[in-house]
Amino acid sequence: MSTSHLTDKINQAMAQGRKAVMPYLPAGYPTKDAFWKHIEDLDAAGADIIEVGVPFSDPVADGPVVEQAALCCLEQGVTLGWILEELTQRRSAIQAGIVLMGYMNPFLQYGIPKLALDAAQAGVNGLIIADLPLEESDEIRNVLQEQGIALIPLVGLNSSMERLRMHADKAAGFVYFVSVMGTTGVRDALPEELRNALIQARQSFSIPLALGFGLHSPAQLQGVETVVDGVVMGSALIRHLDATGKVGDFLVPWMIAR
């Protein structure tokens, strides 16, 4: 698959007149077996791209819900190797694009060239690395690109025009816009300055823009709905899963017009 596979997925959703829906779930949550059933359910419910969390012991960009979920996965012995092996077996049955989201050290210890090969084999379309800023990313981006895997950039409310331009030169797949100044986790309201920051980002990138961190209800998107091409939900999905044991129905309200 080419690096544009994720872009295609989002464009297909937009062609259907809606935003791309991108749920996030840590690999192996709540149990190793149940996790893959939940991925199938998310896929069947219409997820355009599924973000599979690669658990890390020290997730500095995550809030308490994702952190606890990740630690639960680690206690069950989830490793990057297990994720890729399982995904290789199951990928053909999953329609959604697949992105691995994690932190640098587990990827680094796996070995970046091996990661690129095995991830490509497993049908991974992109990587999001929460603690890898632009300045440190060239080497890994190039290795991933050779295997057709996109390194998704994260930008936020404090990204200057200069940094947005620097990102735009290298961005592939889609751009992940962090909606709040903080860690992952549900917020009651999104910041007032978000709309202008999104418009600025929208003007800087030619690839789609996805909004994540803090989202729990489509109502939060009021005022920014015309600027965003996709939405990412993590902590709210985990809480829904904890409360109901299900994931598919969580996506229903997010199948919203753009």
Add this chain to the structure above:
Amino acid sequence: MKKGYFGDFGGRFAPELLMPPLLELEEAMERIMAGEAFQRELTELLTHFVGRPTALYHCANLSREVGFGVWLKREDLAHTGAHKINNTVGQALLAKHMGKTKLVAETGAGQHGVATATAAALLGLECIVYMGAEDVVRQAHNVQRMELLGATVRPVESGSRTLKDAINAAMRHWIAEQAATHYCLGSAVGPHPFPLLVRELQAVIGREALAQFQERTGKLPDRVVACVGGGSNAIGMFHAFVPHEQVALIGVEAAGDGSPGCCHSATLSTGTPGVLHGTMTKLLQTIEGQILPSHSLAPGLDYPGVGPEHAHLQALGRAEYVCVTDDQALAGFMRLARAEGILPALESSHALAYVLGLSGTLPATVDVIVCLSGRGDKDLEIVRQALVKREG
């Protein structure tokens, strides 16, 4: 060398949202901290508030016992009782010049928290300190000191509830509150420019020790020894001596109870390269890259990473890193107390224990300087319990 790197180690592996404040800090280091006016103000504070220069003390009694010259660089005599104050006064002053109104910090042993709270009080800044819940219990005395100085102490219940988790919490706080807040990082770890910033602020230790030793003896010391957790006292002590290749530099890490497979804190001796808390360094980790819990009797050494410059000095062969167990450190603590009338911090006791272990192996002409990074008052309860356990 690539900017922000020490050889293969260092760099800036931080969330994108932290890049603007990291770049702002780097720019402030180059523009404000390098300026003459800032340096004059800092020197004034170090002299009259911190109490620098600290003494270089020749341990006559211990030297007789071990058969070679033992000297102590007395950072325990600095205000608040540890080298940590050199760094926090410098960073707080820089933060104030940058227009920040709040400091956020992490602490393990509590010494960095106390030093940050002290500098914040002095310079009129708000102060929030994250401390692992386990360390809050181990260092209750320092929690009280921080609160009396006006700081808010926030116990961290996640992970191993020690220093590494306090760093995670402080970084998360900084991501959210960066506009008005400076993250006063307590060791020579973290993303660039922190390892460089902390080293520059702690290098006063080694500069003074070098000048004091030369003035007293007319020569260079043969060995310079310091304990290494994150490694800020050690890198501060070593820096001035690095160009003098005839001076052996020895960092002493904590080996916990010393049993094979025990979680300990000897990162350079037993760790492997990886990325934690924004920097490429050596880590205690699984082969899958998960960070392992660490343990030491000395809370300030209880960290599964280490400053990247130490990893570089080790790779170059310029510094050697060795291990000392909890029991050996405790014996070092007791021996200095009895021989010289000084209660060392348990962290510094590791460095002392290594030197005392050289007893009878070196000629009388050899001189060794140990960085006594802090005083032991904070550790009295840990020492009492350890002695009870040993005797029981």
